[in-house]
Amino acid sequence: MKRILFLLTAMSIGMVTSGAVAGSLPGPVVETDWLKSNLENVVILDIRSDLKSFAAKPVFKKNKKTGKNVLVRVGGHIKNARLVNYRKIRGKRKIDGREVTRMIIPRTDFEALIQKAGINKGDVVVVVSKGLSTGDMTAATRIFWQMKYYGHDDIAILNGGLAQWLVDGNEVSTGLEAYAKGNWVATTERKNLLATSAQIQDAAASGKYEIIDNRPIDQYLGVWHKSYVYKPGHIPGARIFPVELMMRSTPPVKFLPPDELRKLMIAMRIDPKAPAVNYCNSGHLASGGWFVMHEILGNKNVSLYDGSMHQWTLEKRPTEVMILH
Secondary structure (H helix, E strand, O other), X not given: OHHHHHHHHHHHHOOEOOOOOOOOOOOOEEOHHHHHHOHHHOEEEEEEOOHHHHHOOOEEEEOOOOOOEEEEEOOOEOOOOEEEEHHHOEXXXXXXXXXXXXXXXXXXXXXXXXXXXXXXXXXXXXXXXXXXXXXXXXXXXXXXXXXXXXXXXXXXXXXXXXXXXXXXXXXXXXXXXXXXXXXXXXXXXXXXXXXXXXXXXXXXXXXXXEEEEOOOHHHHHOOOOOOOOOOOOEOOOOEEOOHHHOEOOOOOOOEOOHXXXXXXXXXXXXXXXXXEEEEOOOOOHHHHHHHHHHHHOOOOOEEEEOOHHXXXXXXOOOOEOOOOO
């Protein structure tokens, strides 16, 4: 842990500067081959909460039947990657006298966090998660959404994350690469990307836009609920489209192709072109739903309910529960 703390401190005061070329991304999702060919033109933003793994060696084990090396543990990072602790990108906010947790942090705080990571104005950013789970990939979509909310457009996510990078035979670093503090600034707050409780209540009553629950089905049905969600069930009128349907579940976890995503949404009685808001328990998984609709499928009339079920039930708003017998 001391080494990681030293790593974070040194990276914030070092001498490497970025020189990414704006507008060079092929889309919101990039593959490892593209990234390998364009490393000099982008800045890698590595998002994870397991900070020790950033400086650890990956572990492979040979499959006795096939003779191939199988990735057992993700470790290390793409050289010159800028580490951001996922636990720092969200925080508490007071809304109508209530303390709501796991919310997007204020503009000045987020700006300082991104600057500390060595990101500059005009950088082309590729977000890399560990890529082992849907939670990893939605950590990537969450910081992607926050960067977009605060005005940064030249950003994409590495499909399959660091796990895919390793499986494809690419090298990683476990060393210390120093870089200077960045000059990134939040240029705007895109309120159209952020839904409020009042807007959700209005949508539930009027049907103005689709309300989409991105949680696992057992939570949607009300079989159980998280400790920070105070009532079981889902927002009235919400339709379920769980994160598990958006990605391949076997590591490396990758987004499904656009055509498959459209077909799945339609099968779940969701119009991928309709105005919509995505929610979950805390705004983490819902960022994946938002990313799929807004970025991959190109529906620009989609927002994220940041407070999600935590805020909804904290405010004692109604839920629907489906009892199974």
